[in-house]
Amino acid sequence: MLNLNKLFKEIKIDIKKTKTIVELDQIKIKYLGKKGILTEYIKNLKNFSCIDKKKYSIIINQKKQEIIKNIKQHSQYLTEMILETRIKKEKIDVSLPGRRCNNGCLHPITQTMNYIKNFFFTLGFQSINGLEIEDEYHNFDALNIPKNHPARNSHDTFWFDSNRLLRTHTSNMQIRIMKSEKPPIRCIFPGKVYRHDYDITHTPMFHQIEGLIVDKNITFSNLKWIIYNFLYYFFGKKVSIQFRPSYFPFTTPSAEVDIINQDTLQTLEILGCGMVHPNVLTNVNIDPNIYSACAFGIGVERMTMLRYEIYDIRSFFDNDLRFLNQFKYN
Ligand code: PHE
Secondary structure, three states: OOOHHHHHHHHHHHHHHOOOOHHHHHHHHHHHHOOHHHHHHHHHHHOOOOHHHHHHHHHHHHHHHHHHHHHHHHHHHHHHHHHHHHHHHHOOOOOOOOOOOOOOOOOOOHHHHHHHHHHHHHHHOEEEOOOOOOHHHHHOHHHHHOOOOOOHOOOOEEEOOOOOEEEOOOHHHHHHHHHHHOOOOEEEEEEEEEOOOOOOOOOOOOEEEEEEEEEOOOOOOHHHHHHHHOOOOOOOOOOOOOEEEEEOOEEEEEEEEEEEEOOOOOOEEEEEEEEEEEEHHHHHHOOOOOOOEEEEEEEEEEEEEEHOOOOOHHHHOOOOHHHHHHOOOO
C-alpha cells in the first residue's frame, strides 16, 4: 500500500512536470501503456489472495481513473499555454500593407499578333502555326529562290546542317499549306522567324504574319484592298502608304508597303507582298492557268513599334519589367 501511494504521488508529479504534449504522451505510455508500470501492477494482482485482489483492484482502478483525469487536465492546460505563448510571440501588425499578387500580361508582340489575327478572322481567314525548323526545300527551293541567292548565305540564315535551318520567313508555310490543301485557300501563318542580324531595327528572332489567298481570279486589286483595310483597322485611322515595286523570287509582281510619315516624309517598310509566282504554284501542283494567288508577309515588331512609337526593337526582348508593364491592359 505504501509503495502504491508513493507511485501515485510520483505519477502526479511527473505529469505536472511535462511541458509539451509529446512529453505528456510519453508519461502516459510509461505508466498506463501496455507495458506501463501501473499496468504491471494490475497484472500482478492475479498472485494475490481473493480478498486482497478485490481490495487492491478497487484502489488501483480508482487511482487509474484519477490519473487519466489528471493527464487530460494537464493536456488541456498545455494546449492553452502553447497557444498563449504563440499569440504573445507572433504579433500581427494590421497596419502593414497587404501582400499583392503581381499580375502579368501578354507580351506586346503577342498582343499585336492577336490584334492582327482578329482582323483576318473577320474576313474568314484561318490561322495556322508552322514549324520553326525547316528544310532547304520549303524555305528556299520551292519558293523559287535560286541556289545563289544572297539570303541563303550563312550570314543571313542559321543552318543546322547542309539541309536543315531555322526558317528565315513564314513563306515556307505557303508551300506546306498549298501542298496539303486544295484551293480555295485563305490562310494566315503567324510565327517566329530567324535571321543573322542585330541592331536597333533587327533582332535575330522576330515575328511575321504571312497571308495567302489562292483561288480563281485573284488579282493584285484583291491584295491591295486587304492591305488598305488592314492598315486602316490596325492604326484606327487613314495612314498614308505607298506600294513600292520590289522583288521577291516567289512573287511577281512584287511590292513592299511603306508607311509615310507626313511631317518628315520619311518612309518605313512594314510588309512585303505580291502575286504568287507561277513557278511556285507549279511546284505545289496547282495549275497557274486556272488559279492565281496573292501573298503578304507582315513584320509584327515593326508594326508594334509604329503603333506605340518604340524606337529600339531590342526593347521587346530585354525583358525589362519597366518596359513590359506599360502594356498591361487596365
Ligand atoms: N517573305 C518575305 C520576307 O520575309 C515577305 C513576303 C511574303 C513577300 C509574302 C511577298 C509575299 O521578307
